[in-house]
Amino acid sequence: MSETAHHDHDRQSIRLTSGDAVITAIPTLIGFTPADSLVIVTVAGRQVGLTLRVDLPPAGQQTRELAAQAAEVIDRHQPGADLAAVVVIVGTDTRPDLVGALTEQLAAVGVAVPQALHTPAIAAGMPWRCLCGCGHSGVLDDPATSVLALTTAVATGQVSYGSRAELAAALDSRIDPDTARRRGEQIAALHQSAARHQITAGRRGAPDDSGVADHRGGPDHSGGEETDAVVQGAILEFGARVLGGGLDQLDEEVIVGVGAALLTAAHRDALVGWTAENTEPGVMRAGWLWMVQQLTGEARAYAATLFALGALLEGDGAAANVALELAEQVHPGLSLTRLATDVAGCGIEPAVLRRMLCDAAR
Structure with a gap:
């Protein structure tokens, strides 16, 4: 080790x-x-x-x-x-x-x-x-x-x-089993609703054999737009609390919304870029530490991976390794976790890693 x-x-x-x-x-x-x-x-x-x-x-x-x-x-x-x-x-x-x-x-x-x-x-x-x-x-x-x-x-x-x-214990969950189960179910439901909305929107805009886009489905009444608004609102509120303080005041809807965002590739990529773009010491690590403590399942593994990236951006390989071990334990095989583990193993300098992540997010 x-x-x-x-x-x-x-x-x-x-x-x-x-x-x-x-x-x-x-x-x-x-x-x-x-x-x-x-x-x-x-x-x-x-x-x-x-x-x-x-x-x-x-x-x-x-x-x-x-x-x-x-x-x-x-x-x-x-x-x-x-x-x-x-x-x-x-x-x-x-x-x-x-x-x-x-x-x-x-x-x-x-x-x-x-x-x-x-x-x-x-x-x-x-x-x-x-x-x-x-x-x-x-x-x-x-x-x-x-x-x-x-x-x-x-x-x-x-x-x-x-x-x-002791470092590993700082990443321990701070929620009881009932809360973990409830949040897991809510995150899954919100993520599935967003995924259905994306599929439906894609089908409505897809061209038929004549090359004309099919709009016969009419407006989306599936609640997908409302779902997107919930997730986007959660990301904005989380960002405001990370930068301005008061993470302990985040409500259930925001925590669940961020969890659902972490399960969606586009939102997750944006959160990786945001983590890299913020250079104030300790801020991003504190935000993702809070989510590691409050989320469950796959969303928690992604939060741990983002915490690890925040640690690597500050040159802290020890905290990054501990968080990546947790991510792999909670939900094995995530590609982002594997990528971050490779980065940690290579020991890329923080400034170089920051440029790489910011460029990838653009």
């Missing part, structure tokens, strides 16, 4: 000047406090670039394979850059085999490892030391009160979770 995080230098400059500063920055850089993990923080000068976290592998062939994969990821994401990498081992063992393999593989792609660090856990009062023979060591301060954590919270609203499990 692995995550990548990209730091956006347009929003906040990060400079890490000591080993303990690097270690206490990790929860903020990746969004949660890792355990039994390898963390690689790339640095240009003293400015942070890509951060990569993976579970510690067992010794042997898997260690060598992981080191090669990590070097390939870093080289692919920042080719030609004058990079160094700080390697951090979080766990009971210092893992000299892993540090050695990484140093060798990173050197092969032109990335030096000036420092390797170890701590049993990233928490206040835990010991840390450098593994490079320099003798540097000490005791960690509380990561939550570091300058980086506090300035990041103020600048972007980003929350650092105590563990990956």
Whole structure:
């Protein structure tokens, strides 16, 4: 299991000047406090670039394979850059085999490892030391009160979770089974009504054998136009609440309408574009988090996928991966979820991803 995080230098400059500063920055850089993990923080000068976290592998062939994969990821994401990498081992063992393999593989792609660090856990009062023979060591301060954590919270609203499990729990449903069942039925009914309207409208406007459009069906009395108005109104109200606050004041009709919109390709594509176009930190993630907590079934899976895209647009691969795992669990096989999973695996830089999504939505 692995995550990548990209730091956006347009929003906040990060400079890490000591080993303990690097270690206490990790929860903020990746969004949660890792355990039994390898963390690689790339640095240009003293400015942070890509951060990569993976579970510690067992010794042997898997260690060598992981080191090669990590070097390939870093080289692919920042080719030609004058990079160094700080390697951090979080766990009971210092893992000299892993540090050695990484140093060798990173050197092969032109990335030096000036420092390797170890701590049993990233928490206040835990010991840390450098593994490079320099003798540097000490005791960690509380990561939550570091300058980086506090300035990041103020600048972007980003929350650092105590563990990956705690991050996953933030996406848990907030509705009871009866509400979930009722909303699922209402979303399905609204979506089916909209789909029938689209089919009927297509048939009325389709040409017959003479090439003349068939309007014999007359006006649409199926309620399809009313259905479209409900869905469009829900999207507008949701957008207003996302941008202006008050998500907890959304009523049942809006939640159901957004759920139905997520099941319709045209509306869903528009929502993807809207998510990419809004650049205010944390706003889109908060909106889709609310929908993940309030929706059910396929609509919830799409909301989780859009939350993941919002996270990737802010360089937060950890939150994106957790949300995509949830989406696949709730409703397996959605093409948008697969696409987002591929994007997360490639580690596309947020600015590049934003341009891609905005262009696709036009």
